[in-house]
Amino acid sequence: MRMNGSQTTSTAGGGASATAIAHPNIALVKYWGKRDERLILPVAGSMSMTLDSAATTTTVRLGGAADAFYLNGKRVDGKAAQRVSVFLELIRERAGSCECATVVSNNRAPTGAGLASSAAGFAALAVAGAAAYGLQLSREQLSALARRGSGSACRSVIDRFAVWHTGADDTSSYATQLSAPEMRMVVCQVNSAEKAVSSREAMLLTRDTSPFWGAWAGHTERVLSRMITACEADDFTALGEIAEAHALQLHALIMSAEPAIRYLEPVSFAIFDVIKQLRESGIECYATADAGPNVVVITRPRDTVVVSAKLAEFGAVHTAAPGRGAYLSDNHLTVPECHA
Numbered sequence: 565m566r567m568n569g570s571q572t573t574s575t576a577g578g579g580a581s582a583t584a585i586a587h588p589n590i591a592l593v594k595y596w597g598k599r600d601e602r603l604i605l606p607v608a609g610s611m612s613m614t615l616d617s618a619a620t621t622t623t624v625r626l627g628g629a630a631d632a633f634y635l636n637g638k639r640v641d642g643k644a645a646q647r648v649s650v651f652l653e654l655i656r657e658r659a660g661s662c663e664c665a666t667v668v669s670n671n672r673a674p675t676g677a678g679l680a681s682s683a684a685g686f687a688a689l690a691v692a693g694a695a696a697y698g699l700q701l702s703r704e705q706l707s708a709l710a711r712r713g714s715g716s717a718c719r720s721v722i723d724r725f726a727v728w729h730t731g732a733d734d735t736s737s738y739a740t741q742l743s744a745p746e747m748r749m750v751v752c753q754v755n756s757a758e759k760a761v762s763s764r765e766a767m768l769l770t771r772d773t774s775p776f777w778g779a780w781a782g783h784t785e786r787v788l789s790r791m792i793t794a795c796e797a798d799d800f801t802a803l804g805e806i807a808e809a810h811a812l813q814l815h816a817l818i819m820s821a822e823p824a825i826r827y828l829e830p831v832s833f834a835i836f837d838v839i840k841q842l843r844e845s846g847i848e849c850y851a852t853a854d855a856g857p858n859v860v861v862i863t864r865p866r867d868t869v870v871v872s873a874k875l876a877e878f879g880a881v882h883t884a885a886p887g888r889g890a891y892l893s894d895n896h897l898t899v900p901e902c903h904a
């Protein structure tokens with residue numbers, strides 16, 4: 565079956581199947597906290613850049629007696645597999661289908677290390693799953709669907725730069741594109757271990773225990789509107805200053821939970837310091853970090869080489885440009901040999 569021109573589902577080897585590719589996104593205005601846990605509606609809007617690196621490729625193939633999930637060549641059971649099944653159930657409800665599916669996914673970013681692997685994962689699963697089950701959805705609808713898997717995934721459906729709108733309900737909380745100053749992100753991976761506290765749990769603990777929680781949503785909405793103004797004015801300096809300040813505010817908020825959660829490590833702070841020094845020496849760059857110790861540096865394209873060289877002493881470094889939102893592909897993955 566062919567959908568929307570080049571977007572393809574195939575029926576080779578049994579049930580209908582579709583494959584999608586998605587990339588992580590890194591927030592410039594952070595999402596932290598839900599006003600509805602089940603629907604994953606955020607307490608405030610957020611904004612991000614979709615990367616052109618660390619792709620996740622996911623194939624959804626209909627058929628079988630139960631859902632099955634394979635990640636990076638291995639069968640996955642337990643919580644992670646259940647999360648995939650719950651998500652497929654949403655698609656099945658909308659498609660009026662009760663067919664199970666096998667999901668095969670390859671992910672080039674470390675899983676659960678605060679490098680947005682779940683954003684790329686659920687964006688790819690939403691796009692591939694919708695196509696495999698024959699749903700014709702708009703970009704906004706795909707973004708809203710991806711949000712139900714992992715909030716920030718709604719932004720990885722969007723090309724280049726995305727604003728996630730809080731919305732009023734399940735259908736109106738999705739991300740849309742905005743234009744932003746020409747920039748790159750230099751990702752410095754200081755630790756790729758899976759984080760001890762998931763962002764989902766950490767958000768709940770922050771909401772329930774931080775004395776600063778009451779100020780967070782309103783503040784973030786004001787920061788987002790300043791960020792949108794900076795983007796409209798093509799103002800790289802304002803974008804960088806707003807992004808770095810909001811990242812540090814997020815981590816201060818998370819650290820104010822009881823018991824405290826600390827995602828940033830001493831080496832992460834050392835990188836923030838080095839970035840400040842680089843700025844003082846005339847190279848304009850700014851640091852940010854999601855829910856993990858890895859630091860992402862926002863630079864102008866011409867400064868990526870200098871910034872990368874400086875960061876190389878702290879960890880593995882790669883540069884990302886603004887990338888494509890989740891899209892369908894013909895390169896279907898097969899169930900890993902050992903499990904076939």
Ligand code: PMV
Nearest residue numbers: 591594595715716763854855
């Ligand atoms: O979408 P989640 O549940 O993985 O949460 C992501 C939270 C942050 O990465 C810290 C911030 C963001 O906006 O991506």
